[in-house]
Amino acid sequence: MSRERVRRILVVEDEDPIRELIALRVDLAGHHAIAVRNGLEALHAINQRMPDAMILDIGLPAMDGFEILHAIQHNGWTIPTLMLTARHAAQDVKQAIDLGARDYLTKPFDGKMFLQKLERLLQPAPPKGAVHYL
Amino acid sequence: MIKTALKSVAWTLAFAVLEWLAIATTKDGTHVVVLRPVAGVLAGICLLVSGRRAIKFLVAAAAGTTLARAFAFGINPVFLPIGLVVTGCSWAACRLTQRLIGPRITFGRWRESLGFITICTLVAIPCGFIFAGVVRFSAEPDFLRNALSWSLSTALSCSIFAPVVVISMQGRAGAFASRARPLMLSSLIMAAVLLLCFTTSTVPFLFLLPIAIVVVALIAEIEGAALALAATSVVALAATGAGYGPLPRLFESRPTQIMVMEVFLALLTVTLLPVAAALSEREKLKKKLESAVQESRRNAALLHQIVDAVDDHAIIMLDAEGRIATWNRGAERINGYSADEIVGEHIRCFYPPDARAAGTPERLLKAAAESDHVADEGWRVRMDGSRFWAGLSLHAMRGAGGELLGYSKVTRDLTARKAHEDALAIAKEEAQAAAQAKADFLANMSHEIRTPLTSVIGFSDLLWERADLDEVAQGFVSRIRDGSRALLALVNDILDFSKIESGQIDLRPAPVEPMLLAHDVVQLLALQAEEKGLALHPVCVQGLAGRAVMMDAARMRQVLINYVGNAVKFTDRGAVELSVSLIEQDDGTARLRFAVRDTGPGIAPDQQEKLFHRFSQLDSSAGKQHGGTGLGLAICKGIAIAMKGEVGVVSAPGEGATFWIEIPTVMARAVPTPKPNGAQGSERPSLLVADDHDVNLTLVKMALADQAEVTVVHDGREAVKLVQEKSFDLILLDIRMPEMGGVEAMGEIRKALGASAPPLIAFTAENDEANLESLIQAGFDATIAKPLSVETLRRCVRDKCGRAGALSEGAGRDVA
Numbered sequence: 001m002s003r004e005r006v007r008r009i010l011v012v013e014d015e016d017p018i019r020e021l022i023a024l025r026v027d028l029a030g031h032h033a034i035a036v037r038n039g040l041e042a043l044h045a046i047n048q049r050m051p052d053a054m055i056l057d058i059g060l061p062a063m064d065g066f067e068i069l070h071a072i073q074h075n076g077w078t079i080p081t082l083m084l085t086a087r088h089a090a091q092d093v094k095q096a097i098d099l100g101a102r103d104y105l106t107k108p109f110d111g112k113m114f115l116q117k118l119e120r121l122l123q124p125a126p127p128k129g130a131v132h133y134l
Numbered sequence: 135m136i137k138t139a140l141k142s143v144a145w146t147l148a149f150a151v152l153e154w155l156a157i158a159t160t161k162d163g164t165h166v167v168v169l170r171p172v173a174g175v176l177a178g179i180c181l182l183v184s185g186r187r188a189i190k191f192l193v194a195a196a197a198g199t200t201l202a203r204a205f206a207f208g209i210n211p212v213f214l215p216i217g218l219v220v221t222g223c224s225w226a227a228c229r230l231t232q233r234l235i236g237p238r239i240t241f242g243r244w245r246e247s248l249g250f251i252t253i254c255t256l257v258a259i260p261c262g263f264i265f266a267g268v269v270r271f272s273a274e275p276d277f278l279r280n281a282l283s284w285s286l287s288t289a290l291s292c293s294i295f296a297p298v299v300v301i302s303m304q305g306r307a308g309a310f311a312s313r314a315r316p317l318m319l320s321s322l323i324m325a326a327v328l329l330l331c332f333t334t335s336t337v338p339f340l341f342l343l344p345i346a347i348v349v350v351a352l353i354a355e356i357e358g359a360a361l362a363l364a365a366t367s368v369v370a371l372a373a374t375g376a377g378y379g380p381l382p383r384l385f386e387s388r389p390t391q392i393m394v395m396e397v398f399l400a401l402l403t404v405t406l407l408p409v410a411a412a413l414s415e416r417e418k419l420k421k422k423l424e425s426a427v428q429e430s431r432r433n434a435a436l437l438h439q440i441v442d443a444v445d446d447h448a449i450i451m452l453d454a455e456g457r458i459a460t461w462n463r464g465a466e467r468i469n470g471y472s473a474d475e476i477v478g479e480h481i482r483c484f485y486p487p488d489a490r491a492a493g494t495p496e497r498l499l500k501a502a503a504e505s506d507h508v509a510d511e512g513w514r515v516r517m518d519g520s521r522f523w524a525g526l527s528l529h530a531m532r533g534a535g536g537e538l539l540g541y542s543k544v545t546r547d548l549t550a551r552k553a554h555e556d557a558l559a560i561a562k563e564e565a566q567a568a569a570q571a572k573a574d575f576l577a578n579m580s581h582e583i584r585t586p587l588t589s590v591i592g593f594s595d596l597l598w599e600r601a602d603l604d605e606v607a608q609g610f611v612s613r614i615r616d617g618s619r620a621l622l623a624l625v626n627d628i629l630d631f632s633k634i635e636s637g638q639i640d641l642r643p644a645p646v647e648p649m650l651l652a653h654d655v656v657q658l659l660a661l662q663a664e665e666k667g668l669a670l671h672p673v674c675v676q677g678l679a680g681r682a683v684m685m686d687a688a689r690m691r692q693v694l695i696n697y698v699g700n701a702v703k704f705t706d707r708g709a710v711e712l713s714v715s716l717i718e719q720d721d722g723t724a725r726l727r728f729a730v731r732d733t734g735p736g737i738a739p740d741q742q743e744k745l746f747h748r749f750s751q752l753d754s755s756a757g758k759q760h761g762g763t764g765l766g767l768a769i770c771k772g773i774a775i776a777m778k779g780e781v782g783v784v785s786a787p788g789e790g791a792t793f794w795i796e797i798p799t800v801m802a803r804a805v806p807t808p809k810p811n812g813a814q815g816s817e818r819p820s821l822l823v824a825d826d827h828d829v830n831l832t833l834v835k836m837a838l839a840d841q842a843e844v845t846v847v848h849d850g851r852e853a854v855k856l857v858q859e860k861s862f863d864l865i866l867l868d869i870r871m872p873e874m875g876g877v878e879a880m881g882e883i884r885k886a887l888g889a890s891a892p893p894l895i896a897f898t899a900e901n902d903e904a905n906l907e908s909l910i911q912a913g914f915d916a917t918i919a920k921p922l923s924v925e926t927l928r929r930c931v932r933d934k935c936g937r938a939g940a941l942s943e944g945a946g947r948d949v950a
Contacts, residue, residue, distance in 0.1 A: 017589035024596065086584045108588035108622055111595040 007031040007122055010051035012042045012068065013084065014060050018107070022055055022114075029115055031122075039063030043071060046079070053121045054081045056101070058092060069099035080121045084109075142194055149175075149198025150205070157206045159375030160392050168287040168389040169371060169396065172199055173224045174295020177254070180228035181239050181300050188225065196221045215268045223261035223288055227254045228296075240304065241297040242356070242411030247404040254292040258285040283393065290396035294367050294403050301360035301407070320350040320358045324365055331380075332373035338380040344402060351410035355417065359410035367399050448545040451531075454538045456481050456499045468524075468547045470517030481543070484514045486521065502528040503538055511548065523552035573636035580629040587625070590618040627765040630692075634772030641689060641776060645682040648714045648726055650924045653833040655694040656712055657922055660829065663702050669709035670702070672832070678716050683726055683799040685777065690795075693770045693781075694728055697793045700766065701732035708733025708790070717796075724801055725779075729794040737785040745783060746771040770795065818843050819863035819935040824853040824879065825897065826871045830922060834866065837924040841931055850879030857883050862892050864934050866918070869898045869909070877912055884913060893934045897922070 009026045011033050013019035019035050026033035034051060036042050038060055045051070058065035065083060072079060083096045083104040093104050103117050149172050156169040176195045180188050199217035204210070227250075231239060235249045262285030266277045327346040331339045343366055351359035373379045374395045381391040441449045441462050448465035450458055457480050461473035469476070469484065476483075482495045489495070489512070501508045507529050514524040526545040533539050594614040597603070603611065633639050652672040663670035694712065701710040710732045717725040737745065746767045767781075774781045779797030820843040823834045831846040838844050845862070847853050851874040853867065865883065867876035874882075880894050896909045899920040906917045918930055 015585050015588075018585065018592070021589060021592040021596070025592075028596075086581050107584055108591040108618075111592065111599070 007052040008049065009033050010042060010045055010054040011035040012039070012054065012060065013057045014038060025111060025114055026118070029118065039068045042068055046072070046077065050077065051079060053118070054079045055084060056081050057084045058096070059086060066095060066099060069096065069101060073100055082117055082121050142190060145191060145194035146197045146201070149195045150201040153199045153202035154205060157202060159371055160389055168283055168392045170220065170288050170291035171295055173220050173288050174291040175299055176221060176224040177228050177292045177296035178299025180225055181231065181296060182303050192221045192225055212268050216265060219261050219265050219268070220288070223257055224292060227257040227292060230257060239300065241300060241407045242415070244408045247297065247408055250296065251289065251293045251400070251404055255285070255289040258288040261285065261288065283389065287393060287396060290400045293400040294396065297403050297407050298360050298364040298367070301356060302364065316354040317358065320354045320362060323349060324362050328366065328369045332369065332378045335378065335380055335383050340380060340398065344406060347402065347406050348409060351406070351413050355414035356410045359406060363403055363406065366402065370395050370399060446546070450543050452481060452541040452543060454540050456495065456541070459540060468522065468545060486513055486515050498528060499541065502530050502541055506530050522547050523549045569636040573632045573638060576628055576632035580625045583625050587618060587622055590614065591622065594618060627769060630769050631765050631772065634769060634776065639772065639776045641686040643684045643686055646685055646687040647682050647836070649678055650836050651687055651691060652694070652712050652714050652728065653836055654924060655691060655698055656829060657833065658695065659698050659702055663710060666702065667707065668702060668705055671709065671711050673711055673713040678714055681801065683724065683801055685726065685797065685799055689773045689777070693773050693795055696766045696770050697730040701730050701734065705732040705734035724799055725796050726799045727794060727796045729792050731790060731792040733790045736787045736789045737783065737791050738787050742783050742785060746781060819931070821845065821864050821866065821931070822847070822853060822856060822862045823866045824848070824850055824871065825868040830868070833922055834927060837927045838931055841928060842935065850874030850876060853879050854882040854886065858886055864892050864895065864931060866895045866897060869896055880913055895930060895934070
């Protein structure tokens with residue numbers, strides 16, 4: 001695997017400080033963050049160049065996280081997605097997983113935890129003989 | 135014995151006297167005596183007493199007859215057979231009557247009287263011929279005449295005397311005493327008539343006798359009539375025998391006179407007794423009826439009084455069409471109408487127009503007629519047009535044949551209650567709406583607070599990670615981080631608490647092994663306890679390991695984390711113990727109990743009550759020292775209540791505390807553990823686990839008990855030794871172990887077993903990417919991050935021992 005290649009992470013979050021925070025975390029981890037504030041911008045960014053992963057907020061103006069996931073599914077794209085929720089709500093999580101999200105994280109989040117989840121997101125399938133059970 | 139003998143002698147003498155009187159009365163001089171009172175009296179006795187007791191009388195009668203004849207005519211051997219024939223005749227007639235007509239003859243009916251006479255006559259005829267045959271050999275040669283006259287006289291005597299005896303004996307002797315006046319009057323009438331009949335020989339006044347006896351029956355009932363008949367018979371026969379009365383003028387021969395008189399008396403008896411019986415029965419019935427009518431009038435009046443006096447219930451009767459028949463004071467008070475105004479009206483008039491139009495009253499009546507009773511509530515209209523809320527009960531009344539006679543209706547005015555209920559419902563709705571508004575507000579606020587808090591936590595973390603901060607700045611950042619995390623905990627608690635308060639706590643029961651839950655909680659807080667130097671143990675009460683119950687694991691976990699967290703927080707030395715027990719009940723349900731015991735300062739009894747109230751921490755200094763929102767225990771209590779359970783604490787100052795939660799639960803059939811697929815399906819894989827922490831070993835055993843055979847060792851060296859003796863399907867090694875670490879042990883195992891080595895898995899607490907990667911590089915097949923979670927362990931064993939690739943199942947779960 002080429003760990004040298006810079007991964008492109010799409011960050012969809014409407015709250016400026018949080019978007020900035022996530023983008024910063026992503027960049028500090030050595031990846032490249034593409035930060036957008038709503039669904040339309042997100043779909044536009046995906047259309048331009050497919051990201052390696054996506055950090056997606058649920059509560060967004062106009063088009064919420066579920067609708068974005070739906071649109072992605074509808075277009076036949078596959079983007080490993082980490083959902084951000086303001087509060088662990090079992091129903092939301094289930095819906096997001098059903099719509100193709102891989103994992104979720106509750107806001108506010110722990111920096112270390114975020115990085116662990118992000119790294120897991122970037123591994124398409126655990127290579128044979130090297131499984132990390134976290 | 136002597137008494138019985140004396141009685142028998144007395145009876146014998148009585149019969150003898152009777153027979154002698156009869157002989158003396160007829161004064162014929164022949165042996166053919168046409169009057170036979172003994173036969174009649176005996177027949178009466180035989181009708182009254184049962185078979186065996188009658189023998190005594192039969193013997194007495196036979197002896198008495200023989201004695202009297204010997205006395206009257208001199209000793210003759212034929213007298214004994216004559217006596218036997220007389221008694222036998224009476225006895226046979228009585229038994230035959232009882233057989234054919236009925237066991238108890240009262241002479242109150244024609245059928246009985248006529249039947250008795252007929253039977254007596256039929257029995258008397260053969261007896262008469264026997265008698266005639268007997269006397270033929272002595273003095274009386276006229277066989278046919280003797281036979282007939284004997285038969286006739288016997289039959290007649292029986293008909294006259296037997297009914298009189300039966301009625302007199304049956305008659306209530308006491309009744310006469312209390313009716314002295316009618317008895318006296320009857321006696322006077324009878325004496326006068328008899329005197330008139332038998333002192334005059336020119337005019338046959340005998341026709342007066344039946345009239346007199348009927349009059350007596352009217353005055354003194356059947357018993358009086360029977361006595362009158364007895365008196366008449368004795369007087370008439372005696373008078374005729376003595377030559378008085380009208381008969382001696384009409385017939386020459388004395389026996390003929392007697393015989394004719396007997397016929398007359400027999401006719402009197404059999405006709406008048408039933409008449410007297412009927413009359414006296416009628417009198418009795420009349421009296422009974424009168425008293426019954428009076429009684430029922432009294433009852434009705436009483437009932438009416440009671441019903442009318444009820445003034446808080448309208449109690450009314452309706453006819454079969456639903457028109458009002460009766461009206462009470464309660465009805466007047468509730469409905470406003472007086473009885474005069476409303477009786478005869480249909481109950482429709484109480485209903486509001488819309489109900490009348492919808493046919494509600496008719497439907498109600500029909501329902502009551504069909505099911506006998508209906509109860510209903512609804513608006514009704516008073517006379518003045520105002521409405522009231524009525525609660526009513528309607529019963530159908532039926533006649534003996536089941537036909538509908540009408541209805542009884544009891545109505546109460548429930549307007550006040552209805553208003554109260556409505557007010558209550560509105561108040562409840564309002565309260566619920568208010569609680570909902572509060573919960574919504576808190577949920578929104580907590581959501582809104584989260585967003586800025588995310589920034590605070592996130593950026594202070596970033597700042598903290600920077601290497602170029604000086605010590606003072608680091609201290610400040612540290613304060614910000616701690617403060618923001620405390621704020622987050624508070625927001626979480628408030629949201630939980632508002633959910634609990636508004637009853638919105640949403641439970642998701644699923645089969646859970648309580649023991650594993652306890653282990654998870656202990657694992658989670660093990661580090662905290664270790665830092666304070668406390669021992670932290672889970673304890674399972676026998677029999678619970680491997681068993682699952684239905685409960686919401688996440689919520690129970692929250693409670694247990696709270697309890698154990700508090701225990702660790704407030705205990706400075708000693709141990710904290712989390713125990714699980716199951717109290718099974720007979721009906722298949724069970725109560726699950728978790729208890730957390732610590733060796734902390736303990737809690738005074740007066741403080742214990744306050745503990746589970748919101749925002750209570752025992753003292754503010756403790757709050758400052760230990761932090762926390764004060765909502766934790768209130769949340770625990772709320773969760774317990776939502777689970778229909780209870781919480782509590784047992785403690786004394788200086789003796790530590792035990793916080794417990796107990797919930798009712800149903801035993802689940804089994805934990806739905808996905809079985810390993812493929813060839814090993816039926817055979818359980820064998821596992822070797824090496825770890826120096828007992829807690830971890832117990833958890834692994836628990837988690838995998840139904841999935842694999844687990845062997846545990848405490849050190850790498852032991853593991854290396856064991857794999858050379860026994861083969862395993864999977865080996866789990868802790869990285870840090872005292873004698874030989876996981877990496878070294880893995881190397882030894884690979885060296886010893888070569889290619890046949892099973893998959894080797896490392897446990898490690900240092901779960902950063904670089905470390906995990908280096909472990910894989912070193913030769914492990916997989917890594918498991920600490921703290922161990924049951925789900926992770928199971929998933930790992932499933933992947934390695936079963937078919938690979940079930941990993942995606944765990945996606946999205948909180949596995950850390």
